[in-house]
Amino acid sequence: MGKATGFLEYERLAEANLPVxxxxxxxxxxxxxxxxxxxxxxGARCMDCGIPFCMSGCPVNNIIPDWNDLVYxxxxxxxxxxxxxxxxxxxxxxxxxxxPCEAACTLNINDxxxxxxxxxxxxxxxxxxxxxxxxxxxxxxTGKKVAVVGxxxxxxxxxxQLARVGxxxxxxxxxxxxxxxxxxxxxxxxxxxTHIDRRMTQMTAEGVEFRVNQHVGQNVGADAVLAEFDAVVxxxxxxxxxxxxxxxxxxxxxxxxxxFLTPQNKVVAGDIVxxxxxxxxxxxxxxxxxxxGSDCVGTSNRHGALAITQFELMPQPPAKENKELVWPNxxxxxxxxxxxxxxxxxxxxxxxxxxxxxxxxxxxxKGTKVEWKDGKMLEVPGTEFVIKADxxxxxxxxxxxxxxxxxxxxxxxxxxxxxKANTESYATSSAKVFxxxxxxxxxxxxxxxxxxxxxAARAVDEFLMGVSTLPR
Numbered sequence: 001m002g003k004a005t006g007f008l009e010y011e012r013l014a015e016a017n018l019p020v021x022x023x024x025x026x027x028x029x030x031x032x033x034x035x036x037x038x039x040x041x042x043g044a045r046c047m048d049c050g051i052p053f054c055m056s057g058c059p060v061n062n063i064i065p066d067w068n069d070l071v072y073x074x075x076x077x078x079x080x081x082x083x084x085x086x087x088x089x090x091x092x093x094x095x096x097x098x099x100p101c102e103a104a105c106t107l108n109i110n111d112x113x114x115x116x117x118x119x120x121x122x123x124x125x126x127x128x129x130x131x132x133x134x135x136x137x138x139x140x141x142t143g144k145k146v147a148v149v150g151x152x153x154x155x156x157x158x159x160x161q162l163a164r165v166g167x168x169x170x171x172x173x174x175x176x177x178x179x180x181x182x183x184x185x186x187x188x189x190x191x192x193x194t195h196i197d198r199r200m201t202q203m204t205a206e207g208v209e210f211r212v213n214q215h216v217g218q219n220v221g222a223d224a225v226l227a228e229f230d231a232v233v234x235x236x237x238x239x240x241x242x243x244x245x246x247x248x249x250x251x252x253x254x255x256x257x258x259x260f261l262t263p264q265n266k267v268v269a270g271d272i273v274x275x276x277x278x279x280x281x282x283x284x285x286x287x288x289x290x291x292x293g294s295d296c297v298g299t300s301n302r303h304g305a306l307a308i309t310q311f312e313l314m315p316q317p318p319a320k321e322n323k324e325l326v327w328p329n330x331x332x333x334x335x336x337x338x339x340x341x342x343x344x345x346x347x348x349x350x351x352x353x354x355x356x357x358x359x360x361x362x363x364x365x366k367g368t369k370v371e372w373k374d375g376k377m378l379e380v381p382g383t384e385f386v387i388k389a390d391x392x393x394x395x396x397x398x399x400x401x402x403x404x405x406x407x408x409x410x411x412x413x414x415x416x417x418x419x420k421a422n423t424e425s426y427a428t429s430s431a432k433v434f435x436x437x438x439x440x441x442x443x444x445x446x447x448x449x450x451x452x453x454x455x456a457a458r459a460v461d462e463f464l465m466g467v468s469t470l471p472r
Contacts, residue, residue, distance in 0.1 A: 090121075145169075154436045184265050257293070
């Protein structure tokens with residue numbers, strides 16, 4: 001490494017955020033990437049640890065020590081080349097990835113991990129600022145056509161990799177804009193959509209064709225897609241949300257998180273959304289403690305909610321993990337997001353028993369405390385409560401992909417209802433149909449979707465050509 005004693009000399013430096021009172025007034029990103037000097041110092045903290053567990057902790061196996069060292073040496077151009085060699089879209093992961101690489105960092109055993117995500121963020125932002133991100137146009141065309149159904153991170157990674165080896169690639173997206181949940185699920189204050197637009201420009205130059213309003217299985221027939229293309233990759237994500245079937249579920253004011261988040265993203269994009277549900281001056285309850293729930297909190301704060309309460313069914317995790325026990329795996333510990341810092345009340349071990357309404361509209365939520373014994377959830381006697389609620393947002397995750405798409409192509413499902421395909425061939429039970437990302441593995445991270453998209457692209461290339469030069 002460039003500075004072997006850097007981890008002894010420098011402390012971890014977190015990226016700065018704009019003040020809460022300023023950032024909740026708009027939907028712009030508020031995380032400021034590190035300066036060149038700060039990035040150099042943080043890169044110096046990367047140890048010459050011998051076995052870089054950070055690379056195995058990263059689903060796309062980023063070559064992290066190499067680009068940390070290059071940033072320390074201020075060789076930014078080489079750093080982005082190394083970063084792009086494993087990750088098609090570091091501007092996505094550098095903003096919204098939870099950074100399992102940092103949990104696996106060797107320095108994390110008894111100190112603060114290297115700020116890997118912040119360094120990645122700085123590298124890709126500098127690359128865009130200096131016009132180093134350019135189209136990689138193939139030297140020849142293979143004459144093969146591939147359809148990619150879905151334009152989230154898995155679909156985009158698949159499409160870009162296949163286009164770069166000369167295949168004609170068409171991305172079919174059911175929505176009116178490209179990006180999947182990157183576009184319509186993740187709020188702009190976490191990732192502005194210009195990052196997707198820039199990649200679309202690059203990919204178009206590389207030969208990718210984007211077709212929107214193409215809902216395969218509805219206004220586009222699966223048979224027509226199979227007839228037009230030599231291979232089809234299903235990358236439609238896991239969009240079937242987990243419901244909460246308790247009394248009062250039908251009341252106005254109880255809704256899925258995505259039905260709340262997506263219209264706001266469309267409004268930010270300049271659309272007019274009739275009858276948009278707003279949290280303004282409402283008592284909001286978010287059910288679910290994950291990233292989607294956090295996004296609902298941040299969006300409700302920007303709407304000007306009267307009060308925000310977030311409930312989680314599982315017990316409150318410990319403030320710190322037992323590193324000797326869990327390292328290098330992703331630890332269960334208390335995490336507070338930037339949205340929580342903007343204002344929200346949180347409680348754990350809470351189950352919802354009933355939604356209470358008046359004249360068909362939600363007015364309150366009845367819940368109770370629970371405890372877990374021998375893997376079973378038991379209600380705690382005497383802890384039942386009623387909380388005022390004008391809007392309840394169900395953010396309890398996604399159980400499976402939309403089955404109509406799989407059924408349209410005759411794809412066999414696994415026990416969890418996902419497309420059945422392995423991580424070697426990514427082939428489904430239907431001839432020349434492949435599956436990658438959440439539609440195959442279930443609800444997961446953007447970085448896992450990129451990994452699966454890259455690997456599926458290689459599998460498709462081998463299927464079409466017999467051999468492939470694409471990396472796994």
